[in-house]
Amino acid sequence: MLYGEVYGGASFLLNYHDPIIPSSQSQGLGKTLQTISLLAYLNEYRGITGPHMVIVPKSTLHNWLNEFKRWCPTIRAGVYVGGCT
Numbered sequence: 001m002l003y004g005e006v007y008g009g010a011s012f013l014l015n016y017h018d019p020i021i022p023s024s025q026s027q028g029l030g031k032t033l034q035t036i037s038l039l040a041y042l043n044e045y046r047g048i049t050g051p052h053m054v055i056v057p058k059s060t061l062h063n064w065l066n067e068f069k070r071w072c073p074t075i076r077a078g079v080y081v082g083g084c085t
Contacts, residue, residue: 032067040072 035054042048056064061079068077 032064033071036067036071036075039075043072043075 039050039052039054042052043050054064058081061081065077065079068075
């Protein structure tokens with residue numbers, strides 16, 4: 001169940017998902033869960049299975065993968081780490 005600001009953010013994303021980048025919020029407001037909820041909703045209720053790209057700081061990759069496994073294990077989450085040119 002989503003609460004408070006997380007629910008409000010997820011509702012906003014569902015209404016305006018094309019294109020949305022929820023990175024403008026402050027730390028700790030549930031951007032990870034909002035994004036996972038949006039992708040799960042698009043997959044389950046609208047039949048939009050992807051591929052989707054979520055760009056996150058490298059320091060948070062492990063957390064993102066864990067959250068995908070926890071909240072939406074049916075979505076295959078992969079990692080691509082680009083190199084510097």
